[in-house]
Amino acid sequence: MSENLIIAIDGPAGSGKSTTARLLAQRLGFLYIDTGAMYRAITYSAITNDILENKEAIVKFTKESNLSLKYNGDTKVFLNEVEITDEIRSPLVNSKVSDISKIIEVREELVAKQRLMGQQGNCVMEGRDIGTVVFPNASVKIFLTASIDKRVDRRLKEFEDNGKKVFYDDVKENLVNRDIIDSTRDVSPLAKAEDAVEIDTSFLSIDEQVTEILEIIRNFQTSTK
Numbered sequence: 001m002s003e004n005l006i007i008a009i010d011g012p013a014g015s016g017k018s019t020t021a022r023l024l025a026q027r028l029g030f031l032y033i034d035t036g037a038m039y040r041a042i043t044y045s046a047i048t049n050d051i052l053e054n055k056e057a058i059v060k061f062t063k064e065s066n067l068s069l070k071y072n073g074d075t076k077v078f079l080n081e082v083e084i085t086d087e088i089r090s091p092l093v094n095s096k097v098s099d100i101s102k103i104i105e106v107r108e109e110l111v112a113k114q115r116l117m118g119q120q121g122n123c124v125m126e127g128r129d130i131g132t133v134v135f136p137n138a139s140v141k142i143f144l145t146a147s148i149d150k151r152v153d154r155r156l157k158e159f160e161d162n163g164k165k166v167f168y169d170d171v172k173e174n175l176v177n178r179d180i181i182d183s184t185r186d187v188s189p190l191a192k193a194e195d196a197v198e199i200d201t202s203f204l205s206i207d208e209q210v211t212e213i214l215e216i217i218r219n220f221q222t223s224t225k
């Protein structure tokens with residue numbers, strides 16, 4: 001499918017995917033592609049255009065809009081040239097994104113885009129279905145997990161760092177709901193690819209996670225030399 005090295009990082013929300021994937025990409029000099037941001041961007045637009053309940057309009061919008069991720073240390077998200085990087089992280093987007101991600105035509109459109117992005121160079125791509133559907137031939141596949149309490153703590157800290165006040169129970173409820181919808185949907189559910197390496201990050205620091213994955217990538221590179 002691609003000559004590039006693709007590192008697929010999948011796992012549930014709060015498993016440490018984004019931070020780990022970003023740091024890995026930095027260390028390796030690879031592109032970093034946050035596919036969750038793409039589903040979030042479509043969700044945000046569905047909210048602002050008031051078409052959340054109109055599947056056809058959402059699909060049409062997804063096909064016609066110009067969605068781009070610009071990465072320069074941090075990912076900036078643009079939809080039709082308007083930056084929506086911060087807007088896509090709101091609690092409202094969190095609560096709706098899993099429902100939008102269930103729409104098969106939205107997934108087809110975004111997966112096609114992700115495959116094109118992955119052909120632009122070596123990359124670290126993170127999401128829910130990268131190792132299973134988007135790049136089933138990825139060079140290295142990692143599946144990150146963590147206990148629900150750790151995941152809630154991490155999300156709470158992210159909100160706090162961004163000056164947003166949220167409650168533990170609300171964050172927990174959102175994560176549990178998203179886990180259920182993301183892992184039980186019919187189309188490309190959140191799942192560990194058979195050949196993915198599973199890492200439980202509950203008691204690992206980000207540095208430890210990155211080091212462990214770098215080791216896996218080095219072993220892969222040595223084995224294919």
Ligand code: DC
Binds near residue numbers: 040126129182
């Ligand atoms: O990684 P995240 O929390 O930003 O992802 C937001 C939502 O997007 C997640 O709850 C499910 C959806 N998603 C998906 O269905 N497939 C992906 N590859 C990435 C995200």
